[in-house]
Amino acid sequence: MPSIRPPAWKQTATLQVAVKCRPLTEAERQQNRHIVHITNNKGVIVLDPDLSKDYLDLIQNRTKEKRYSFDHAFGPECTNTDVYKCISSTIDGVVQGLNATVFAYGATGSGKTYTMVGTHNDPGLMVLSLHTIFDLIKKDESSDEFEVSCSYLEVYNEVFFLHLELREDPEKGIVVAGLRTIKVQSADKILELLNIGNSRRKTESTEANATSSRSHAVLEITVKRKQRNNYRTQVLRGKLALVDLAGSERASETQNAGQKLRDGANINRSLLALANCINALGKQHKKGLAYVPYRNSKLTRILKDGLSGNSQTVMVATVSPADGQYHHTVNTLKYADRAKEIKTHIQKNIGPIDTHITDYERMIDNLQVEVCRLKKELAEKESQLCKKPAEKTADDELSWLNFLSRETSENVQERINLQKALLELEETNLRNRIELQHLDDAIAKRQAVEKDGAVVQALSLRRQVILDNIRDNDESGAMRQLQDMIEEAVSSNGNRTYLNILSQYRLLGMTNTELQFEIAMRDQIIHSQREAQRNLWNMLLGLGLDQKQLMELAARQGVTIEDWTAPSVGTAMRLPSSPSGAFCWQEHHTSYCMMSQEKLAPGRCELRPMPRRQQRQQQQPISSSHPLPLSTRVSPFLPPLSVSLRRSKLPLYHAGSCFLLPSVLAASGGGGGGSVTVKKGYFNFYFAP
Numbered sequence: 226m227p228s229i230r231p232p233a234w235k236q237t238a239t240l241q242v243a244v245k246c247r248p249l250t251e252a253e254r255q256q257n258r259h260i261v262h263i264t265n266n267k268g269v270i271v272l273d274p275d276l277s278k279d280y281l282d283l284i285q286n287r288t289k290e291k292r293y294s295f296d297h298a299f300g301p302e303c304t305n306t307d308v309y310k311c312i313s314s315t316i317d318g319v320v321q322g323l324n325a326t327v328f329a330y331g332a333t334g335s336g337k338t339y340t341m342v343g344t345h346n347d348p349g350l351m352v353l354s355l356h357t358i359f360d361l362i363k364k365d366e367s368s369d370e371f372e373v374s375c376s377y378l379e380v381y382n383e384v385f386f387l388h389l390e391l392r393e394d395p396e397k398g399i400v401v402a403g404l405r406t407i408k409v410q411s412a413d414k415i416l417e418l419l420n421i422g423n424s425r426r427k428t429e430s431t432e433a434n435a436t437s438s439r440s441h442a443v444l445e446i447t448v449k450r451k452q453r454n455n456y457r458t459q460v461l462r463g464k465l466a467l468v469d470l471a472g473s474e475r476a477s478e479t480q481n482a483g484q485k486l487r488d489g490a491n492i493n494r495s496l497l498a499l500a501n502c503i504n505a506l507g508k509q510h511k512k513g514l515a516y517v518p519y520r521n522s523k524l525t526r527i528l529k530d531g532l533s534g535n536s537q538t539v540m541v542a543t544v545s546p547a548d549g550q551y552h553h554t555v556n557t558l559k560y561a562d563r564a565k566e567i568k569t570h571i572q573k574n575i576g577p578i579d580t581h582i583t584d585y586e587r588m589i590d591n592l593q594v595e596v597c598r599l600k601k602e603l604a605e606k607e608s609q610l611c612k613k614p615a616e617k618t619a620d621d622e623l624s625w626l627n628f629l630s631r632e633t634s635e636n637v638q639e640r641i642n643l644q645k646a647l648l649e650l651e652e653t654n655l656r657n658r659i660e661l662q663h664l665d666d667a668i669a670k671r672q673a674v675e676k677d678g679a680v681v682q683a684l685s686l687r688r689q690v691i692l693d694n695i696r697d698n699d700e701s702g703a704m705r706q707l708q709d710m711i712e713e714a715v716s717s718n719g720n721r722t723y724l725n726i727l728s729q730y731r732l733l734g735m736t737n738t739e740l741q742f743e744i745a746m747r748d749q750i751i752h753s754q755r756e757a758q759r760n761l762w763n764m765l766l767g768l769g770l771d772q773k774q775l776m777e778l779a780a781r782q783g784v785t786i787e788d789w790t791a792p793s794v795g796t797a798m799r800l801p802s803s804p805s806g807a808f809c810w811q812e813h814h815t816s817y818c819m820m821s822q823e824k825l826a827p828g829r830c831e832l833r834p835m836p837r838r839q840q841r842q843q844q845q846p847i848s849s850s851h852p853l854p855l856s857t858r859v860s861p862f863l864p865p866l867s868v869s870l871r872r873s874k875l876p877l878y879h880a881g882s883c884f885l886l887p888s889v890l891a892a893s894g895g896g897g898g899g900s901v902t903v904k905k906g907y908f909n910f911y912f913a914p
């Protein structure tokens with residue numbers, strides 16, 4: 226994912242130098258004189274250790290007394306907290322995404338470890354800085370998220386104690402590859418780790434210090450601050466490096482003792498490299514560009530940012546007040562004095578704003594997951610519907626509908642959010658293009674005055690940033706992705722599909738009920754017809770007619786006997802007194818039935834259609850537009866005789882809205898039937914019982 230970088234904001238800062246002179250130790254007090262004096266919290270005077278100098282030397286300025294002035298100077302009575310007060314503002318910046326470096330520089334036994342780590346009663350700068358960082362985070366009232374991590378590194382004899390590789394990262398600066406970084410929740414946890422790390426540090430007893438550190442210790446604390454608003458996330462990354470350098474005494478002893486000690490070059494390779502860098506950086510300021518040999522040692526590479534790069538840096542030069550340490554003290558102060566000239570360029574480490582796009586991506590991913598989840602849920606519901614539609618209760622459906630309406634409104638909200646994000650992106654693009662236009666104009670105007678001046682360069686730099694932003698926005702396809710997402714959110718509205726399925730299911734359920742009712746009705750009619758037929762046969766057989774006679778009688782009347790099954794002998798014979806029950810026939814899947822009408826004259830029935838959805842409601846008569854088929858087989862169970870209504874010469878009597886059909890029974894004289902031509906329209910049967 227390409228990154229969009231904010232415009233660079235840089236401020237030049239000067240390396241701050243504080244000098245700290247420790248008290249004489251018990252042992253020193255016996256044999257040494259106190260030769261370092263602090264004046265006005267800034268001045269340092271180092272007296273000539275040679276007391277034999279006569280007055281003449283003094284007035285001829287041949288004395289070795291030295292005077293210096295620094296940003297801050299602390300005497301033996303000052304605590305680490307006093308020192309910290311002067312540098313605390315530098316530490317505060319780390320929480321705002323600025324880099325800071327504090328390193329203690331001085332001869333062995335001068336008090337570097339004491340200053341950086343301290344004691345229980347006089348906590349050092351590492352401890353105090355950590356407390357400040359965690360206090361600031363605790364007191365922060367914004368909704369920003371913080372993440373603090375730390376690493377502790379030891380460089381011993383130019384070798385990383387863990388044999389790690391140094392790499393230059395374009396975003397993070399110099400990093401030690403493979404270095405373990407631990408996320409920490411409190412200052413106490415870091416201090417615990419720090420004590421473990423410090424206790425494992427290589428120390429040796431030297432003439433000047435019983436527990437002289439033989440390695441450089443670097444405690445690095447990184448504070449990641451995530452600032453969010455609706456659709457933007459900005460990450461500020463502040464780094465604080467606290468460095469306790471090794472003592473040099475042993476190195477000098479093992480090498481050319483005495484001689485190199487005097488000129489300050491007899492320190493181990495890292496310190497020599499550091500001194501050279503400080504020298505070069507000092508010259509750089511005074512005489513212009515000079516090569517700075519950072520790469521000569523691992524220590525200087527680690528400190529590169531702190532010395533000239535993006536860091537607000539404090540050098541604490543520690544000195545011993547003992548006259549025996551005169552050369553070390555002067556040497557330290559000489560480099561500290563030079564370091565005052567070093568300039569750094571501080572700038573907030575604002576993480577790539579591609580986190581905007583990352584956020585969009587995350588949002589889109591989440592939506593896609595949500596869409597998948599909804600699709601799956603819908604498929605499950607659909608399969609449930611297919612399996613057991615009858616088991617679905619009205620309550621379930623209601624709650625599911627409520628759920629659906631909630632989901633639908635959420636879906637709408639998501640789409641609104643996506644639209645907003647899209648608008649914001651479009652606005653950014655528009656702003657970028659307007660600024661590009663302005664920059665082009667400004668560059669053109671400025672170039673007319675000076676061809677490649679600083680202003681033109683700055684404007685061109687800014688123009689490049691804007692161009693990158695525009696290109697990155699285009700390349701990332703964030704807008705296209707958002708548009709696709711909105712469209713998908715609209716089209717993949719599974720709820721709508723589900724609602725369709727649900728309504729179809731309900732419709733099918735109703736049709737099913739109608740059909741079941743119809744089947745029940747038909748069963749009832751068939752049953753009644755069979756009953757009537759049995760009665761008819763009983764009656765005819767009771768009259769003494771045999772099967773042959775019956776067939777002849779039926780044929781004479783043009784009646785087809787449908788189901789020739791003689792009832793068992795002995796069945797009771799019964800003649801109904803009035804028409805009742807229903808009869809029906811099927812016509813193109815439409816059911817009609819003849820209902821008994823209590824209030825009609827005896828034997829009079831009316832044929833009515835049986836509308837599917839109104840079976841329980843009042844029946845409607847067949848309309849005249851509803852033709853009956855010319856030949857319709859009707860099996861009325863009253864009279865107890867099956868008749869076929871075919872084309873017939875039997876008259877139909879028109880009576881108002883009805884056709885009157887002469888009673889088949891009457892016509893047959895108690896056993897007759899006939900065929901009639903039924904055209905269309907209403908018709909009533911009239912039976913003469």
Ligand SMILES: Nc1ncnc2c1ncn2[C@@H]1O[C@H](COP(=O)(O)OP(=O)(O)OP(=O)(O)O)[C@@H](O)[C@H]1O
Nearest residue numbers: 247332333334335336337338339434437438471472
């Ligand atoms: N401000 C101080 N007050 C009291 N004692 C101090 C102070 N500074 C240093 N000392 C003492 O001086 C001695 C040497 O200090 P320290 O070990 O910090 O020196 P160093 O510069 O780290 O030495 P090395 O480079 O050899 O590691 C220790 O015994 C320490 O307790």
